Amino acid sequence: MLNFSQGIKREILSAIPENDCCKRSLIRALLDICGSAAPSCMEFTSENERLTEYFFSLAESLDLQPVLDGAVYDARNGKDRLSLSLSRECAARAYRLYCEVRPDELKPCCAIAFVRGTFLGGGSCSLPRAGAKSGYHLEFVFPDQERAENFCIVLESMLFYTKTIKRGDKFVVYLKSKEAVYDLLSAIGAKSSLKELEKILIAREENNFINRVENCMAGNADKSMTASAEQAHMIQKLKNCAAFSDLPEALKELAEERLNSPTLSLRELAVKLGVSKSCLNHRMRKLMEICRRTEEGS
Numbered sequence: 001m002l003n004f005s006q007g008i009k010r011e012i013l014s015a016i017p018e019n020d021c022c023k024r025s026l027i028r029a030l031l032d033i034c035g036s037a038a039p040s041c042m043e044f045t046s047e048n049e050r051l052t053e054y055f056f057s058l059a060e061s062l063d064l065q066p067v068l069d070g071a072v073y074d075a076r077n078g079k080d081r082l083s084l085s086l087s088r089e090c091a092a093r094a095y096r097l098y099c100e101v102r103p104d105e106l107k108p109c110c111a112i113a114f115v116r117g118t119f120l121g122g123g124s125c126s127l128p129r130a131g132a133k134s135g136y137h138l139e140f141v142f143p144d145q146e147r148a149e150n151f152c153i154v155l156e157s158m159l160f161y162t163k164t165i166k167r168g169d170k171f172v173v174y175l176k177s178k179e180a181v182y183d184l185l186s187a188i189g190a191k192s193s194l195k196e197l198e199k200i201l202i203a204r205e206e207n208n209f210i211n212r213v214e215n216c217m218a219g220n221a222d223k224s225m226t227a228s229a230e231q232a233h234m235i236q237k238l239k240n241c242a243a244f245s246d247l248p249e250a251l252k253e254l255a256e257e258r259l260n261s262p263t264l265s266l267r268e269l270a271v272k273l274g275v276s277k278s279c280l281n282h283r284m285r286k287l288m289e290i291c292r293r294t295e296e297g298s
Contacts, residue, residue, distance in 0.1 A: 008125060008185065011191070012116045012119065013120070016058060021107065021110050025117065026117035027059065028117070029121065030120060032121070032150070033118065033142060037095055039091070040088055042085065044059075047080065059084070111157055115184070118140050118151055122140050122142060123139065124138075125181065127200055136176060136181045140173045141170050143171075149164075152173055158187060160175065160183070163176075182198075224265055228265070231258055232258055234291040237295060241294055243294045254273065254280070266281060
């Protein structure tokens with residue numbers, strides 16, 4: 001069974017970009033982690049057969065004529081490492097293409113391709129274990145600091161802000177918030193993995209909601225829960241007055257929803273009613289003002 005990282009990589013490997021500019025960005029990203037590039041020699045090495053085939057197809061689609069050199073046993077990992085190379089003539093052209101891919105000048109589509117290639121070569125993503133409060137972690141491992149910094153430039157152009165640490169002789173660029181992980185998976189088009197993440201987020205949100213309700217019943221309600229109870233109390237008093245029937249439909253709908261769901265936060269109410277939180281806050285303030293005026297006039 002594939003783990004979460006493998007599932008993301010399988011999605012990326014399922015398609016080759018249509019545009020040559022994106023293909024070049026992907027190849028550069030892969031070489032930055034799994035290969036080497038020089039004017040007279042270019043090599044790509046990986047223990048992953050599917051990734052090697054993917055790189056071969058990318059290079060071939062740009063008429064770079066890759067050659068499979070064979071497999072070398074890696075005693076440290078206990079696996080064979082497959083190696084591809086280019087002829088001297090093709091290597092010179094490939095190196096020019098490699099140098100043309102500048103991390104600080106990528107078009108949006110090429111930036112996405114660069115991130116996809118980087119994840120294939122050295123990325124991993126883990127999700128929280130059952131019962132854990134945190135644990136979202138997305139990282140990219142680089143052989144040197146310069147390539148890690150180049151990658152950070154690409155991510156910043158996509159409005160992702162990362163942290164970098166040194167781990168042994170490697171440099172690791174990482175993101176840890178669930179929002180950042182979600183947004184990046186969305187950006188690179190990992191749709192199936194995104195659905196899996198959404199299921200986890202929904203399940204955790206449901207568990208959080210249950211815990212809030214239990215805390216409320218146990219007398220540990222926070223200020224927002226207390227405010228919700230006060231709102232429901234004031235709305236119930238308003239509902240017993242004739243003024244309730246004169247409310248605008250939007251306020252009447254909010255009033256009914258608050259009475260039916262007295263434990264929901266304003267954010268959860270907003271989601272349920274299909275409006276923004278700021279819109280719901282505005283409506284709730286208006287509703288509470290009507291409640292107070294009605295009570296003062298009675």
